[in-house]
Amino acid sequence: MKHVIVIGGGVAGMQCASELLRQGLAVTIIEKEQDLGGKVRNWHKLFPTFTPADEVLSAMRHRLKISNNLKIRTGCQATTITANSVTLCSGEELKCDATVIATGFTLFDAQIKEEYGYGIYDNVITSAELEQMFNENNVHLAHGGTPKRIAILHCVGSRDEKVCQRHCSKVCCVTGVKQAIELKKLFPAADVFNFYMDIRMFGPGYEEMYREAQTAYNVHFVRGRISEVSPTFNSQLQIKAEDTLTGRPLKMSVDMLVLLIGMKSNEHNITLRNECNLLAQPSGFMQPQDSFIGNVTSNVDGIFYAGTITAPKNVGESINEGTAAARAVIEWLNKH
């Protein structure tokens, strides 16, 4: 029985594994965390349908139960990867017939954008932390109380030459709209402002959700980036920005600032590039063989990609790539 190692147990890796199992192959998933699910484990609801992330993950876990030929190695990381073997950080070497890399992305560290005061001012939080608060049904200010005025800042660590993240993280715009609606549902009297450069609503239902945020939920959208955040005397946050549509500087106080942190390539991609002869893009994400008909194939025979290892993608696209990668693996194994 052919054996495929899938590195990364997020949604792309899980989907790829379940497809391979369905086709009668043996699969080992290597996951650095203690549980499968990747970043989606920490998300609350998924745009644009507000489907609970748990629901999607439960379905995907269920799919993995299709066969007994699955081994899951959690809490360990792959170091060296070839088409026929994967070496774990413990030094153990696992043999295989093909490998799929689905190690995803890293969330941008908001502390690098010092001007926003993340890690310094209590009520400056990241979009990932807000998802956690939604999950715990406990959205609150640091010292208690509910926010009455909330700003959501787009493109934190995306499209930003100063922090060497020139790429668009793609999903932050729609996440900002989704989180604004969720906040309005929780706090109908609150004012919620989205500060954006461009609103990029690329997926089905996204544009409609953006309009609904304005018409049904009265979410405010200001085209301009926040330049700095400071504390006020009454423990609010003062933000300064430029409203580029009116061409005027703007200053306001808010209770909470949510930073929509972008997707950054993993540090480990450097190892993949240097030690596994895999090609990377200037953004640090891995380079697929071709952008149209080979986007799950790497430049090394027998090594495949799935999900956000190659570029920022949404959950649905990542799952689809899991399927595509599994099919590419099977096609390749049939030829070899």
Place this chain on the structure above:
Amino acid sequence: MKRSSWTDYQKEVADDNYYYARSCIRQNFFPGSEKVFLDILSKDLGRNIFDDPLHTSCTGIGYHSDVVPLETIMTVVARQFALMNEAGYENFTSSCITSFGIYTELLATWEEFPETEERTRENLYKATGREFKKPKNLAHTSDVIFHHREEIARKAKRKLINAYTGEPLKVVEHIGCHYAKIFPKKGVGGSEFPYVLAGMVESWGGEIVDYPERRHCCGFGFRNYLVQANRGYSIANSHKKLESMAPYKPDFIVCNCPGCSMFLDKWQYTIAEMDGTTYGQNGTGIPVLTYEEMAGLVLGYDPWELGMQMHQVNVEPLLDKMGVEYDPAAKYLGRNGKFIGRPEQALVNSCAEESIYKTSRRR
């Protein structure tokens, strides 16, 4: 403030043997500060520092006002470095923030565009017959005081503590745009949460006030002030900062930059005269100190020896709070007991009940 990021921005500061470059503004408005810096380094800390009478202005004010071209300022700076070499020093320390910004900028320019350094060497040689080596270490004088802050704390005669309450004094620190906003990695703590003054204040017992307009320019901004028609813009910036900090009731402001010390001090007089507002407590202005004056007070220097009689806003309320003993009669006596003149009484120092800043009227 949690200020966790300042440790990411460390800079190497030489421990001894400094070549000292004075500041045009500071020499005129705060001459005591430069003298006490030299005294602290040589007498209190036992370090070697050379105050060279041959060096000139860096011409930074002219450069930022489009009067002095880039090639000229590069040659002037190269001459300063040549003088440092001739005096046998490698560590350059500048009293002025703008000069520090200029030196940093030109060293970076020479690094990025070596042909400009080559041309500067030619220009310097043609003009003066001199050659130069770049400094091994470049630091602003506040970096030097920051570097020695714990040693100063150990020798402290007084702390930044309110003698009446035992509470830490509340201090507003103002860094100055040219210290780290241009090259954040060249300033202690970077540009967003600079630590160079905050580190001194914390080491000497005080407490830093973080307020909404902390990062805002003091209003000097060269052309804001040098072009007479723009002066309203200059005072508007200082006004914005003072309005923002007043609710926190700071005991004093400490500045890094000669221009900032001057404008935050003197515009308080103007604002008081214009709209009758003072921002300190009990109807006075907020005293504005240079970091050398702050270090001097901590080390037990006499405030008049520090030149604090040159301030527009009287410093006596702060001296009283710190428990500093001083002779009021000696305030306007210069060297050898010569009377240097007394300024007219001004609203900013009058303790007038009606001038007291009231938060409620601003809301």
